[in-house]
Amino acid sequence: MKRLWHSTVTEICLILAISALAGLAWNRTLLTSAWHGGLTQQAEARTEVAAPAADELVPMPIPLAQVKQMRDAREAVIVDARSATFFAQGHIDGAVLLPLEDAKKSAGALTGKFAKDATIITYCNGFSCHDSMELGKLLMQAGYSSVYVYEGGFPEWRDAGYPVATGGA
Amino acid sequence: MGAIFIYAAILKIADPVGFAGSIAAYKILPYFASYLTAAILPFVELVCGVLLVTGYRVRGGALIIGLLNLVFIAALASAIVRGLDIDCGCFKQGGAKTSPWLALLRDLLFLAMTVLVLKTESRKRISSPPLPTLAEDEG
Numbered sequence: 001m002k003r004l005w006h007s008t009v010t011e012i013c014l015i016l017a018i019s020a021l022a023g024l025a026w027n028r029t030l031l032t033s034a035w036h037g038g039l040t041q042q043a044e045a046r047t048e049v050a051a052p053a054a055d056e057l058v059p060m061p062i063p064l065a066q067v068k069q070m071r072d073a074r075e076a077v078i079v080d081a082r083s084a085t086f087f088a089q090g091h092i093d094g095a096v097l098l099p100l101e102d103a104k105k106s107a108g109a110l111t112g113k114f115a116k117d118a119t120i121i122t123y124c125n126g127f128s129c130h131d132s133m134e135l136g137k138l139l140m141q142a143g144y145s146s147v148y149v150y151e152g153g154f155p156e157w158r159d160a161g162y163p164v165a166t167g168g169a
Numbered sequence: 170m171g172a173i174f175i176y177a178a179i180l181k182i183a184d185p186v187g188f189a190g191s192i193a194a195y196k197i198l199p200y201f202a203s204y205l206t207a208a209i210l211p212f213v214e215l216v217c218g219v220l221l222v223t224g225y226r227v228r229g230g231a232l233i234i235g236l237l238n239l240v241f242i243a244a245l246a247s248a249i250v251r252g253l254d255i256d257c258g259c260f261k262q263g264g265a266k267t268s269p270w271l272a273l274l275r276d277l278l279f280l281a282m283t284v285l286v287l288k289t290e291s292r293k294r295i296s297s298p299p300l301p302t303l304a305e306d307e308g
Binding site: 004008011012014015016018019020022023024026027030031035061063126133151152156159 | 182185186189190193194201204207208211212215216217226228229230232233254294
């Protein structure tokens with residue numbers, strides 16, 4: 001009986017170790033992004049960062065609490081990637097409208113849209129919506145280095161009871 | 170049972186950011202831990218699912234799946250208690266929303282199935298003689 005448990009525990013440890021290694025290897029880019037994203041937010045340091053490598057042109061994810069904190073402190077420009085119709089129905093108070101479709105059509109005009117060293121947070125309709133990620137990538141390609149994606153998006157923000165505005169941009 | 174976990178794992182592996190978002194929505198784990206869990210958990214499900222389907226090292230795989238189900242049940246129960254209206258994040262991320270109650274019932278069913286798998290496995294062990302290699306290891 002003791003032997004059986006011993007071999008079972010060994011089995012479980014082996015399975016977990018193999019799975020963890022596979023998961024870490026498969027998602028190494030994502031984890032590196034998430035780790036650096038967290039560190040950047042904690043450091044709050046404005047340092048001269050070297051030009052990002054091609055595989056780093058993915059916006060960092062950012063959670064609700066930090067979006068609220070950075071919005072309240074006016075440390076970031078909040079950008080709504082949804083259509084003007086959704087924006088008019090309700091958006092994060094203080095957000096600016098920049099639909100992904102418009103950004104795609106005039107990608108060249110993105111360069112001068114915000115201050116070059118601005119911290120930008122994009123969002124759309126929550127975790128099922130990928131427009132904010134796409135817009136974030138476009139902004140990074142346009143030369144903005146401090147771009148974050150708030151994946152919880154408008155639904156999470158609204159449900160948290162944080163300030164919401166309606167109407168045009 | 171194994172096939173269900175393989176299916177769930179593949180959907181999550183295909184969309185790790187979406188799964189991290191689902192984990193974050195439970196508001197249990199801190200920021201980076203959500204991503205770490207989203208990176209590793211689907212692979213645990215995948216490996217255990219494959220073990221169950223192939224019949225190799227079933228006991229270890231089934232025990233992990235059972236433990237995972239207990240963790241899922243605890244997380245879902247806490248979401249229900251806190252009144253969180255979230256998608257369980259069990260299968261396809263960002264698809265049709267599955268309520269925590271339905272997910273909880275489903276996980277209870279999975280847990281019962283896991284117990285059944287473990288019972289069948291132990292019966293097999295009792296009825297079949299031990300492998301000579303294992304006996305030699307200890308001898």
